[in-house]
Amino acid sequence: xxxxxxxxxxxxxxxxxxxxxxxxxxxxxxxxxxxxxxxxxxxxxxxxxxxxxxxxxxxxxxxxxxxxxxxxxxxxxxxxxxxxxxxxxxxxxxxxxxxxxxxxxxxxxxxxxxxxxxxxxxxxxx
Amino acid sequence: xxxxxxxxxxxxxxxxxxxxxxxxxxxxxxxxxxxxxxxxxxxxxxxxxxxxxxxxxxxxxxxxxxxxxxxxxxxxxxxxxxxxxxxxxxxxxxxxxxxxxxxxxxxxxxxxxxxxxxxxxxxxxx
DNA sequence: ATATCTGCAAATTTTTTGCAAAAAG
DNA sequence: CTTTTTGCAAAAAATTTGCAGATAT
Numbered sequence: 001x002x003x004x005x006x007x008x009x010x011x012x013x014x015x016x017x018x019x020x021x022x023x024x025x026x027x028x029x030x031x032x033x034x035x036x037x038x039x040x041x042x043x044x045x046x047x048x049x050x051x052x053x054x055x056x057x058x059x060x061x062x063x064x065x066x067x068x069x070x071x072x073x074x075x076x077x078x079x080x081x082x083x084x085x086x087x088x089x090x091x092x093x094x095x096x097x098x099x100x101x102x103x104x105x106x107x108x109x110x111x112x113x114x115x116x117x118x119x120x121x122x123x124x125x126x
Numbered sequence: 127x128x129x130x131x132x133x134x135x136x137x138x139x140x141x142x143x144x145x146x147x148x149x150x151x152x153x154x155x156x157x158x159x160x161x162x163x164x165x166x167x168x169x170x171x172x173x174x175x176x177x178x179x180x181x182x183x184x185x186x187x188x189x190x191x192x193x194x195x196x197x198x199x200x201x202x203x204x205x206x207x208x209x210x211x212x213x214x215x216x217x218x219x220x221x222x223x224x225x226x227x228x229x230x231x232x233x234x235x236x237x238x239x240x241x242x243x244x245x246x247x248x249x250x251x252x
Numbered sequence: 253a254t255a256t257c258t259g260c261a262a263a264t265t266t267t268t269t270g271c272a273a274a275a276a277g
Numbered sequence: 278c279t280t281t282t283t284g285c286a287a288a289a290a291a292t293t294t295g296c297a298g299a300t301a302t
Contacts, residue, residue, distance in 0.1 A: 055181030106247035121232035
């Protein structure tokens with residue numbers, strides 16, 4: 001089953017991967033897979049909430065595991081992506097927000113996306 | 127100048143707009159504009175921090191004014207988008223996060239993206 | 253045997269680019 | 278006059294679809 005092989009490339013590292021990245025990694029691992037299959041399975045995995053979309057603002061759609069929820073810091077100049085862990089700081093707040101929308105609008109929250117954009121230290125004097 | 131006309135469609139409403147949306151709205155307003163111009167100007171406005179990318183998890187790149195920073199609640203079933211204002215709840219925290227990454231990594235944060243995904247009340251019993 | 257998954261090729265959609273004319277400074 | 282912006286057409290990139298054969302249940 002190709003979806004397992006797709007899931008396995010996400011286990012290799014923690015960076016968000018585009019469809020092209022997934023394809024490349026699988027081919028590098030000698031797994032024959034078609035582009036269309038990647039798209040179809042990623043879409044399915046997204047619906048099953050195994051993966052989620054990470055849009056880092058550069059027009060490329062990337063995905064990552066929907067577990068171990070980390071966030072991202074993205075440099076607007078060099079596009080470097082740094083994974084950050086805000087769970088301690090945000091956990092209470094996000095739970096509170098979940099409660100609020102559950103009771104106010106009966107909206108059941110399942111996941112979220114949080115990314116920060118700015119200029120990294122290497123790019124500040126360019 | 128076409129970028130002013132692009133900016134003006136964002137003032138009409140508060141929903142995030144894709145490139146196709148912008149084109150459609152301008153054409154509806156009898157403004158002749160080419161697709162390429164929309165892409166070029168949006169990219170420029172993004173660099174000038176007048177617009178920012180909004181990630182609603184469906185792989186479509188959308189933009190909104192980078193002022194009045196609201197967040198979004200997105201229904202994973204019907205794709206309904208609800209704009210929410212978390213500024214009171216998150217302001218302190220986001221400022222604290224900005225400080226943390228400024229001092230720890232010398233990363234200057236300029237903007238962020240926060241969206242919640244779940245099932246809206248209309249879709250829960252489908 | 254039936255239903256699901258896959259590769260392949262083609263179609264569609266989205267975004268980018270080169271270039272010459274138009275507009276702005 | 279020089280620089281920037283625009284439209285047009287074409288190219289490139291990203292995503293989706295139809296279909297027939299392969300896999301799995």
